[in-house]
Amino acid sequence: MAERTHETIESGAPDPMPYMHPVMKKNYGKWNFHSHPKPGVLYHRAESGDEIWTVKAGTQRQMDHYTVRKLADLADQFADGYVRFTTRSNIEYMVTDQAKVEPLIKALTDNGFPVGGTANSVSMVAHTQGWLHCDIPGTDASGVVKALMDDLYHDFVNCEMPNRVKLSTSCCEINCGGQADIAIIVQHTKPPKINHDLVANVCERPSVVARCPVAAIRPALVNGKPSLEVDEKKCICCGACFPPCPPMQINDPEHSKIAIWVGGKNSNARSRPTFHKLVAAGLPNNAPRWPEVGAVVKTILEAYKADGRPWERMNDWIDRIGWPAFFEKTGLPFTKYHIDNWRGGRNSLNASAHIRF
Amino acid sequence: MAERTHETIESGAPDPMPYMHPVMKKNYGKWNFHSHPKPGVLYHRAESGDEIWTVKAGTQRQMDHYTVRKLADLADQFADGYVRFTTRSNIEYMVTDQAKVEPLIKALTDNGFPVGGTANSVSMVAHTQGWLHCDIPGTDASGVVKALMDDLYHDFVNCEMPNRVKLSTSCCEINCGGQADIAIIVQHTKPPKINHDLVANVCERPSVVARCPVAAIRPALVNGKPSLEVDEKKCICCGACFPPCPPMQINDPEHSKIAIWVGGKNSNARSRPTFHKLVAAGLPNNAPRWPEVGAVVKTILEAYKADGRPWERMNDWIDRIGWPAFFEKTGLPFTKYHIDNWRGGRNSLNASAHIRF
Amino acid sequence: MAKQMINTPNLDELESGPWPSFVTGLKRLAKDNDMMVDLMGQLETSYETKFGYWKGGTVGVVGYGGGVIPRFTELKDENGKPKFPEAAEFHTLRIQPPAGMHYTSDLLRQMCDAWLETGGSGLIAFHGQSGDIMFQGIKTEDVQRSFDKFNEMGFDLGGAGPALRTSMSCVGAARCEMSCYDEARALRTVINNNLDDMHRPSLPYKFKFKFSGCPNDCVNAIQRSDMATIGTWRDNIRVNEGQVREYYNAKGMNTLVNDVISKCPSKAITLESAAKVDKSNAGLSVADLGDGNAMCIDNKNCVRCMHCLNVIPGGLLPGKDKGVTILVGGKGVLKIGATMGTVVIPFMKMESDEDFEKLNDLARNILDFFAENALEHERTGEMIERIGLVNFLEGLDIEVDPNMIVHPRTNPYVRTDGWDEEAEKWFERKQAAAA
Amino acid sequence: MAKQMINTPNLDELESGPWPSFVTGLKRLAKDNDMMVDLMGQLETSYETKFGYWKGGTVGVVGYGGGVIPRFTELKDENGKPKFPEAAEFHTLRIQPPAGMHYTSDLLRQMCDAWLETGGSGLIAFHGQSGDIMFQGIKTEDVQRSFDKFNEMGFDLGGAGPALRTSMSCVGAARCEMSCYDEARALRTVINNNLDDMHRPSLPYKFKFKFSGCPNDCVNAIQRSDMATIGTWRDNIRVNEGQVREYYNAKGMNTLVNDVISKCPSKAITLESAAKVDKSNAGLSVADLGDGNAMCIDNKNCVRCMHCLNVIPGGLLPGKDKGVTILVGGKGVLKIGATMGTVVIPFMKMESDEDFEKLNDLARNILDFFAENALEHERTGEMIERIGLVNFLEGLDIEVDPNMIVHPRTNPYVRTDGWDEEAEKWFERKQAAAA
Ligand code: SRM
Ligand code: SRM
């Protein structure tokens, strides 16, 4: 390492004010109206009467610097040189001159950035790392998201859903992608295969044992060496032992499958926030385009689009029609795996005579 | 024992038909209308056009045979000789001649049987055994119920509540009285006092150990004799060890207190069935009339009566106004004990920003 | 038979007030019954000391292992002699009533007579919380003859201990338009075919059946029984338009909206312009209100909660395709907290002899599964909590159904390598049902 | 700098279709960057074998214990040599963005320059799920100078490992009429006063703060953070009648009823005849609709869910007595299943300097409590599950409040001998509040 000339300043999270559009800065905390003029465009008005139009576009998140520079150039050309990114890796351009909205949309579109993701569209998928960078992934992330967004392009650039749709994907069961209206998550189906030669050197055995949610791991001597042993009857194939102990290989090209979950919601609007629920599993990890996953996601979205009432999020829709109807309308099979057997699972059993026929 | 002349017939649950009012028998399964002409009176009409009036009266449940005979005589005088008892120990007289309704009401009332308990009244308290017969009671049952029903008499013979009100009392935490709109239940507040001299002879130690929900009991040698020991830090004073091991005395004149629970509901009407919730505790076991208990029950009923909307059961009312308002309107204190710390207690925490101010 | 009455200042307090007084009743009995004199003595002591003084024991009748609740006094003097010797034994006979708790006046009097004749105290409770008539207060030596007397009259002991318990059914078909099946028949079918498990306790713990004619659940089956049988229907709510209009005309639009429409838990009821009602929708129950409005019920979305039927009795009635929902696992507070039963059979017809036979088989299978799989002192609710609902269903050969859950699992903690086979089962069932 | 491109038939499939392709981006970079050539080689291999090939390690910058995610290849030939040597090290720098993720075009370009100048791959992710800018692809030897460069520009590393993590706040006050406090200030107050816990990981496990301006929770704070700060208000919903009428005139009565009134979770909104509105009720927000009807919101019963404000933006606005609700314990799926945060502070003003100071103190106290009481690899949600919410509150000297629960306990499994004292505390607080 070359000699350092700089001494670290622990500056933390930077002040956004120097980077914020002046109209947003001026009216900070003083907005009082918004509307959705068209897909991909937001309109906000401040108490002062100041107005701002936001044009929102999708990106690939994992961007080469050429793409970033292109986005910066567009900001200079159309939007006073300011942008922001949303919590879902969409980029937002703020313009104070309504006349610039359409040219900006055109420029973004011409440059391959889909304009949309606002209001009742399907926004960008919450993104994780996958084979590109993570040390434990069962599948890719950027690739899955690209394939999905190609499929869902129409619903990104249009606002035809009953309410916002938030998707996430996660390349292992840890689920860095989070709770979502539809979540696509790796689901392993076989216990880890242990490379006993490596365990002693690589893994801190007590802490691995402690990580297992079902206490299926115990220390053992294998071929005379200290290693670990998994009770395969107990193991639920969650993969939690793999990060602290890479010799406990959980990933498998065949048996690491993909599961689909629906109805997660973080917002407090109407119903309380709620977790997503398992609806489909056993889908193959079919790189490079995961067509089986896309097909199920589209089926669910179509049913929701056709049947949901205005302002019903995915979970609100299902709450209204009931789970039997969800499985009927999507044609997805209902299996014993849908019935929770984890701690507290009793809370999800139907403890009433409320039944739809 | 004298010599038996009879050989047991395992006859089981008797056929009700021989004891059923002929009009009920005739129209069995073919009723199609009911109404509530006045408190204590039901009107039912069958598809055939047959009509029947039911007059309902309260009893002390634990009845001397003179009382039973009196009730039987009234049946002969006014109701063709048929009666039934409800799930809450009220007696019902069925009459086919409307003209008999008022005389019957008068006769019942004159004989000290309050006519009421129908529709939106406070019905008879679900009753248990208490000091009269149970081997583990912390308080009485018949006495508590008598004192309460004296207090609630007006609301038994009138129908002024938003919906039916179902009460229960239980003389120990086991709660034979069941879930109720308002439940009055013994709540012990100190760990059992162990008579170590008796344990070895009386208690099967492993099964006592197994009964404790928090694993607070362990076998121990005390004064050289096999006995049991309670970890008082863990013990939640539930008393579950007392029935299988009477030397583990849980009852205490001072420390066995009374708690009040609200919002239990077994019916599926509107909301799903739900358990009652703790709202007050620490009330003294103040025989012979438990005035402190009656006062709290009345306070709750008054708040419900004043604020509940038609058809709202206790739980529906509280669901609508929220628990903060419940504590406000009743003036009952909210304490740390209301916050569930039992298994799965997390489900009762407010995992949302839904808050009433 | 002329023991002096004991001073009972505490109990006396319970003679005042408008509600019928059990103390007055006890005193009436005590006049010519020494056992009751002493019983009052012990009870008064309890009121003073705030302690109970009974302990259990073993008392029964020939051939039976349960049904009598034995009580021996523990209130003794320094020499170990009972302070109230006449009530030193004060057992209870649990007798099963006619299903639905119907009585003639004669039967009531005969029961009083039988009780007194055979040494009973004269105290009777109609009824215990499980549904027994409780004849309270008899000495060990009199138990057998008292039982024999009742048995001769056609009555039998109920349950106690780790056994099948006495059951309850609501008044139901006898006098209620909500009733969806013959509750009394169901009760008697299930109970009377399993009496061995009632009379000779050898289950892991108690087991209760309860029968309600509709989801109003007037016997609290869902919470207080291991297997709850609750009436319901599959087709459309029946509408008696005249009756609905009568309600509407009497109460008005506001009340209809506030009390009926907006209280439907699944928003299955809507108010429509009568002219615009979708007549092609076979799943719609419609009541034309006569003023251009119509109340419509979307039966696909109705969860059979009963509320609207309750508010407009006779105007809205259960459908004609009736049957029952069966829920398993309700119980009291020991040792995991109270539980509700949960759905294991969403719907089962309950009309023909075969239907009742099927119910009987199911009940027997559940009892057998419980007997074989529950730990000692474990209720069905706890057993299911421990082994998981799916294992319970598989043990009984019952297929999974989304009506068994409120929502699918929210955690990935499950091994799903049999997914495809399980999915196949579903598709086959769907196909079979469609065919 | 002119390594030959590797054949990537699988990745090439991801260049078609309308969505921007990261593969096209990678290829663009690979043209003059050997690391990216080899990165594509490894990634293509993963696509073929369906295996990942990274392992972690220890790479950092002077003085910090976290903030860099080290990646070393495990894809090696028979001799243990990396198959794609130029990408054998491919670390990520996690850099904290300006709160709210605002950028000037210049800043973006400067960041690209800095990244390239200091040996970075040219690949940047805006942003990671926790909110970091992720500069992805750098060798160990370049990490320090790359960081130094960013640090000179005013940027700092984010969190990794058992540490305080990078935070996120919604756009909020900058452009949203729902915003109830200065989210960016709150974020910077809390994060920048606790940087030691971010840069020198020594907590039991990760700890995340997130800040949403209102209960719409646009940063998923409730589920994805250990301490969620969510804006709310205590007084009445503000009504801009003109704006409400504009909505009403455009959409009509049916839509008002179906989309607004009947979707209010606590039925706090009613439609009234304008003439009959109870003007004496200070807790009522009223919008006269101009046609004899009025929409009324009973603010005592409004749970601040945001729904009606969302449907009629500008017409209904948060009140003026604004502040935050604080929830603790949200986290992902390990090891007890995902959890939501639960309310520990129902309301706290967030306007004055002192208010922000109080927030800062609370955050610090919670971090300290977590550091002292959590087990290794235990998140706050798990810790609270283990010790109970009440112990957590007592440790922090926070008083209990019924807004912390959905309902009181349903089981008697608690020792209540301190009832009177606890009740006394409540009465004292109530009295103090009333005084
Ligand atoms: C830009 C962004 C905040 C940011 O700081 O980056 C944002 C901005 C707005 N959100 Fe959001 N939300 C943003 C992420 C979210 C999220 C988090 C997420 O995407 O994972 C949620 C929670 C989702 C969930 O429940 O899991 C979220 C739940 C909402 C809701 C509640 C929707 C509902 O009914 O459940 C509203 C209200 C509404 O739709 O009017 C809302 C409303 C809005 C409004 C209308 C607020 C306003 O008045 O400006 C903004 C409109 C943006 C649009 O594109 O339509 N925003 N919003 C985020 C855009 C993400 C994206 O690019 O898609
Ligand atoms: C007689 C009895 C059944 C029996 O076999 O003995 C009975 C009879 C009727 N019940 Fe019941 N219920 C009886 C116990 C119950 C119970 C169980 C209990 O009391 O513990 C419940 C469940 C309570 C709970 O949720 O915990 C019960 C919940 C209902 C409901 C649902 C109320 C609700 O809105 O939640 C209705 C519907 C209604 O009120 O119209 C109902 C309706 C009725 C009707 C109107 C049914 C009918 O059409 O005849 C009967 C009116 C009786 C009356 O007195 O107003 N009955 N009913 C029971 C009388 C008990 C008593 O003396 O008070």
Ligand code: SRM
């Ligand atoms: C007599 C009765 C109360 C009454 O006065 O009505 C009663 C009385 C007793 N119950 Fe009960 N239970 C009675 C109905 C109930 C009910 C209600 C029901 O059956 O619908 C329940 C709640 C439902 C349930 O089954 O869980 C009930 C839940 C219990 C429990 C807790 C069971 C549990 O799993 O949580 C016990 C404790 C035990 O069995 O170990 C219990 C135990 C007892 C014992 C045997 C106490 C003991 O362990 O020694 C009591 C005998 C009292 C006596 O001297 O007669 N009793 N018990 C009821 C039975 C009368 C009858 O046969 O009709």
Ligand code: SRM
């Ligand atoms: C990079 C990122 C995904 C992404 O592409 O955006 C990510 C990537 C990883 N996460 Fe994550 N998590 C990322 C946001 C999240 C989130 C979302 C959030 O922060 O809002 C969650 C859910 C919320 C939460 O905190 O629970 C999340 C829950 C986890 C967990 C599960 C924690 C739990 O308590 O359940 C782990 C496992 C662990 O920490 O042991 C984990 C672990 C990991 C590790 C470190 C895998 C490991 O254990 O080796 C991944 C490193 C990948 C890499 O090579 O960079 N990651 N992780 C996100 C961080 C980027 C950033 O700094 O901005």
Ligand code: SF4
């Ligand atoms: S979801 Fe799993 S594999 Fe994907 S980035 Fe997160 S920890 Fe890595």
Ligand code: SF4
């Ligand atoms: S995969 Fe999960 S359940 Fe199986 S051994 Fe590893 S940690 Fe335990």
Ligand code: SF4
């Ligand atoms: S509640 Fe307890 S004390 Fe009362 S009868 Fe039941 S078991 Fe006995």
Ligand code: SF4
């Ligand atoms: S009272 Fe309950 S908690 Fe305490 S030792 Fe006995 S069984 Fe255990």
Ligand code: SF4
């Ligand atoms: S449960 Fe239903 S059928 Fe039975 S009495 Fe009650 S309302 Fe009637």
Ligand code: SF4
């Ligand atoms: S019975 Fe059906 S339609 Fe009627 S209120 Fe209940 S769910 Fe609604």
Ligand code: SF4
């Ligand atoms: S959380 Fe609320 S304040 Fe923040 S951006 Fe979303 S809607 Fe606006």
Ligand code: SF4
């Ligand atoms: S913000 Fe309040 S009034 Fe509006 S819908 Fe939500 S709870 Fe109802």
